[in-house]
Amino acid sequence: MSNLDLDNAFWRFSLKVYAAPGVEAECLALQQAYDIDVNVLLFGAWLGAERRERLDATGLDRARSAVCAWQETVVKPLRSARRAIKAAAGSAEPAAGLLRPAVARAEIDAERIEQALLFAQAPAASPTASGSCQPSHAVRDNIGLILGSYSAGSTERTAFPQAIAAAALAVAAQR
Helix, strand or coil, X not given: CCCCCCCCHHHHHHHHHHHCCCHHHHHHHHHHHHCCCXXXXXXXXXXXXXXXXXXXXXXXXXXXXXXXXXXXXXXXXXHHHHHHHHHHHCCCCHHHHHCHHHHHHHHHHHHHHHHHHHHHHCCCCCHHHHCCCCHHHHHHHHHHHHHHHHCCCCCCCCCCCHHHHHHHHHHHHHC
C-alpha cells in the first residue's frame, strides 16, 4: 500500500460528486439497504463519466476483490465505531462524543485509501483516449451493473440513483 496515490483524480472526483445535492442521501440509503460499497459505486460512476468506460462483470469483480479485505476489516469497523460513539454520546456517555471526530476522520482516511486501491485498478490509459462510449450511457450501465451485483438476491427493485449519475456527469463536464 505504500505506493498508493492518495491524491488521485478519482478521489477528487468523488469529493465533488458526494458534495452535490442529493448524492449523500442516495449513497447512504443504498449502503443501508444493500450494504453497497459506496466507493465501488463512485468508481463505476468515475470510470463512466471521466474515462467513458463500461465495467463488465470481470472488471467489477476485480475492483471489489481489490478492496474487499480493506472494506471489511478497516472501513466497516470504523463506521461501526463512529455510529456506536454517536449513540453513546447521545445517551449515557456524553464524553464519548469527544472521540467521535477522531474516529470520523480515521474513517474518511480509510475510505481515501480504499479509493486509492480502486484507482490503482483503473486502466492506465488517459481519460480522453480510453473509452469510446457516451459518458451518460457508461455511467448508467456501470451504476446498474454495480447495483445489480449488490441487490441480486433482493426481491425489492432498486431505484436508480439519479443524483449520483447526474452529479458524476456534471463534474466530468466541468473539467
